[in-house]
Amino acid sequence: MEPILVYGYPSGTSMGLVAALEWLGQPYKLCRVDMLGEMREPSYTRINPRVETPVLITDQGRPLTETMAIAAHLEARDAQRRISFEPLSPEADRMHQFMGFLNTGFTGAFWPLWAALELPEPDPEFEAALRRFGRKAVAERHDKLEAMIGDGNWLVGGKHTLADGLLAGVARWLEFHEVAELSRWPKLQALRQRVEADPAVVFATALENGQTPTGSGAFKGHLPLAEVIERFGVGA
Ligand SMILES: N[C@@H](CCC(=O)N[C@@H](CS)C(=O)NCC(=O)O)C(=O)O
Incomplete structure (x- = not known):
């Protein structure tokens, strides 16, 4: 499966990870979350007990939280070094x-x-x-x-x-x-x-604002939060 990034609006830092996914150029999906509304439902804790965005659902279906952990995960997938550099350089x-x-x-x-x-x-x-x-x-x-x-x-x-x-x-x-x-x-x-x-940042910002921009082609669509929680959330 493609990884899925759960990103928050309005004005979430996770918008920058959406841009990074565009730059990375590998297929990915997104889940857009209202941080003032649906993120505060109890069920959200099944993907992030600290009730924050971002969350990455990895290609293994594991919810991964914390921006730095998500960035490290994307870096490890970046064999072509599109968004990172040779380790230890x-x-x-x-x-x-x-x-x-x-x-x-x-x-x-x-x-x-x-x-x-x-x-x-x-x-x-x-x-x-x-x-x-x-x-x-x-x-x-x-x-x-x-x-x-x-x-x-x-x-x-x-x-970039x-x-x-x-x-x-x-x-x-x-x-x-x-x-x-x-x-x-x-x-x-x-x-x-x-x-x-930058086109990737313009794209990510437009998505955050609820628009439907055209990206590089790596973006494969949004999933509803309820589905992400049901399929990948921890516990019942
Ligand atoms: N340490 C976390 C912090 C994430 C964070 O603070 N996210 C904000 C949005 S940028 C959030 O979800 N805030 C919760 C809220 O607005 O109630 C990380 O780096 O991922």
Whole structure:
């Protein structure tokens, strides 16, 4: 069977893995999940007990969670090195470094901003504190990322890779949370413009938005969440 990526909307980081699957060029299916609705049904815990996206249903039918684990799985399937590099090469190490940074500190810096947005009850003082803390953390992580970016067209090694996919999924939260002008980080701005204009990222973003774009041909259609849980979920 083809692997199936369960990706979340709105504005999920998993969009970057959809783009990576396009770049990888091997047949895959998708399952589009409303993170504010159906993901919160108890049955979802059968594919991810932590109630998050993404989840990859592997070609063996096993649910695999956590972005870094999914990325490692895709890398292992990438014999032609379309989205990764030769294991143990300097480029592979550098790509993993970027992915680790993006998936941890960079993504985590946004959590206070999400928390401010999702407060269960109005609490203006706490909300303002969360926003102040979050904006500072996000700007600081952007400064660090700007310093890490080289002169190439992509994050590492002159081609788009899993690292660029992860960047595409999360970096757009800067605008979503109205933290700062992207032009404050010129290297990141140029890189993001390139990544976000890439056909695979445009395709993945359109799918996330509920449109029906034409991709590279590797995408073999969506499955409903209920079917994915019924066929591949753990337990009853
Ligand atoms: N450590 C996980 C984090 C995944 C994560 O936080 N996903 C978000 C969407 S980007 C989510 O599902 N959040 C749950 C929610 O919105 O309630 C990973 O890297 O895959």
